[in-house]
Amino acid sequence: MSASIHHIGRDDAPSLEPLMTLVANDMNAVNSVILDRMQSDIPLIPELAGHLIAGGGKRMRPMLTLAAAKLIGYEGERHFKLAAAVEFIHTATLLHDDVVDGSDLRRGKTAANLIFGNPATVLVGDFLFSRSFELMVEDGSLKVLKILSSASAVIAEGEVNQLTAQRKIDTSEDRYLDIIGSKTAALFAAASRISAVVAERDEETELALDAYGRNIGIAFQLVDDAIDYSSDSETMGKDAGDDFREGKVTLPVILAYARGSDEERQFWKDAIIGHKTSGDDLAHATSLLQRTGAIEDTISRARHYGQRAIDALGTFPAGKAKAALIEAVEFAISRAY
Known part of the structure; x- marks a missing residue:
């Protein structure tokens, strides 16, 4: 057991490098x-899927599956296929998202739907979902299948919840947290948890990795x-201000709206609702977010x-895997600066 306490905040710039180095060999197997x-025998499928899969994504979710296995000392190979299934689920949701959002960029490249069209993009997303379930079934664990299939359903619910909240300025912070807990966090949680299942660890270990x-x-x-609202397309891999133009009510907007004057509200x-989408409007929105402290908060x-993520690792032994997982959290936060 490690008794050390780690608090977020470091003097140097955190990096994903320790995590990537930790799982590099295993990631080759996953890739x-x-x-x-x-x-597929249908050439359009690997062409379209490859446009996104080869598009320079961080592979964050499958890396968490592999790093969690290292953390608990699992030395088998079952998690390789499962990490690939996780990436297929993620890629499928991105393809569908870009159609729903009408995005121009994804991972710094032209979004697949603009090149191949919406119908093909949706159908290849369906193909990747199907491939992910094939991989889960091949693993043979009903528990793994339950965790990943439940995460897939929750992600879809989160996306629908977000769609129905779109352009509704009265969206609450609680509903916003429900949305991101479903559409983003559910797959991170499942990806981290499944290694404990294949390693046949106790439920406490599973739940700690899930948390x-x-x-x-x-x-x-x-x-x-x-x-x-505060970066550029090169940094984010998508156009700055996309959420603003799409009418997405994210936490910065919820906070700024609550704190604004009647005129600002x-x-x-x-x-x-889509009546102010120009570059000047985006600049004004950004200035309001800064003035009200919405970005900072x-x-x-x-x-x-x-910090809650780091605390969840508290009972695991110190070592390269734990350090890399902690630094991954630091990296996630540091992208804001």
Whole structure:
């Protein structure tokens, strides 16, 4: 047991490098599964899937599956296919998201739907979902199947919840947290947990890894929603201000609206229903977010969830795996600066 207490905040710039180095060899095995299973006799399928899968994503979720296995000392290979299944679920949701949102960029490249069209993008997303379930079934664990299939259903619920909240300025912070807990954090949690299942560890270990994944997932999304207003497309891999133009009511907007004057609240109402989408409107929105402390407080909440993720690792032994997982949390928060 490790008695040390780690608090978020460090003098140097945190990096994903320790996590990537930790799982590099295992990630090669996972990537082989991904490349093999995205193949099809229908040429458009690997072409479209490859556009996104080869698009330079961080592979954060499958890396958490592999790192969790290292943390608990699992030395088998079952988690390789499952990490690939996790990445397929994530990629499928991104393809569907881009169609729903009408996005122009994904991971710094033209979104697949703009190149291949909406119908093909949705159908290839369905193909990748199906591949992920094939991989789960091949593993043979009903518990793993339950965890990952439940996460898939929760993600879809979160996306529908977000869609029905779109352009509604009165969306509450609680509903927003429900949305990101479903659409983002659920897969982080499942990805982190499944290694404990294949390693046949106790439920306490499973739940600790689930809590780590869930909380880093929430922190990750909070930071994403903050930097949508304060970063650039090169940093984010998507266009700055996308959430603003799409009428997404994220936490920075919820806080700024609650704290604004009558005039400022009217601006947010007009902006969120789509009447103010110009570059000048985005600049004004950003200035309101800064003035009301909405960005800063969103990052503060991200730190809170990041600390919860780190605390969830408290009972695991010190070592490279634990240090890398802690630094991954630090990295998630540091993207805001």
